[in-house]
């Protein structure tokens with residue numbers, strides 16, 4: 001595909017400009033960023049919109065945390081590959097959601113120190129990262145039926161590849177999220193019971209979209225196998241949603257569903273030194289088992305600090321760098337998910353909730369600019 005076929009790379013969108021419904025448009029969203037040397041300057045957020053006819057809208061995000069690479073590469077590849085004639089509906093691709101952070105390979109923005117995935121709903125009058133969050137929630141998610149937010153462990157962690165779901169008390173909402181996570185086809189679905197108000201899951205919920213996350217790799221690496229897994233998962237999701245008209249091969253069996261909830265599932269460092277893990281991904285451990293050692297080679301004759309698990313479970317995430325300090329997360333565990341409603345996993349595995357309702361496009365309603373706008 002050459003540049004002409006993808007229309008133009010010079011399309012610029014202001015914060016309130018409508019996005020195209022038809023064709024393929026590659027451009028940038030302007031996040032205003034005024035400085036002494038650039039009074040009318042902006043931060044460019046790359047965006048590719050591919051649409052054809054009526055159907056659901058999928059928002060695909062990567063690079064919210066700038067030290068996570070597989071999703072950024074997989075989404076750029078998908079942006080080049082997808083053509084309007086393959087679709088019924090629309091795909092909005094943001095391969096690098098926080099460029100100031102991502103261009104430097106940093107988790108948080110060097111401009112304002114903020115972590116994009118912790119500042120939703122953001123504020124259009126706030127710092128640049130907060131403005132990006134506001135734009136994504138108010139303008140992109142409100143137009144979207146589903147959201148796939150691609151992550152990895154970043155510089156400090158490595159994740160076993162999985163689709164992630166934030167648990168929800170409403171079993172219908174949980175089921176929609178689980179169906180989407182199953183459709184992605186990662187080797188595992190991981191449910192967390194965390195607080196979601198500040199992240200993209202809470203943002204999607206407020207916008208009436210259903211969101212999953214994806215965790216692949218980390219540790220500042222970029223593995224072809226994980227990029228391919230991510231790309232294939234996105235194709236699976238778009239096919240499941242009926243947005244890609246050519247169906248992807250049906251997945252043979254549902255991935256195992258794991259969950260983590262309690263603080264004891266995490267192993268933290270209480271010493272400074274070099275962490276040597278005693279376990280690997282997929283290992284099943286018991287409470288009290290050895291998790292690893294923290295060494296301090298300045299004192300070679302001292303035995304290393306032993307770190308032990310305070311819960312039983314399966315290892316799904318571990319620290320990537322050797323150097324560690326007090327408060328760092330070293331490992332975390334997950335457990336087999338226990339159904340909260342009998343039969344809910346079977347129901348989610350066979351669910352086609354989005355294509356069932358896709359005859360009715362989500363109405364394009366914008367949220368008000370900010371809470372401050374309304375008395």
Ligand SMILES: [Zn+2]
Pocket residue numbers: 065068150151152153154
């Ligand atoms: Zn992340």
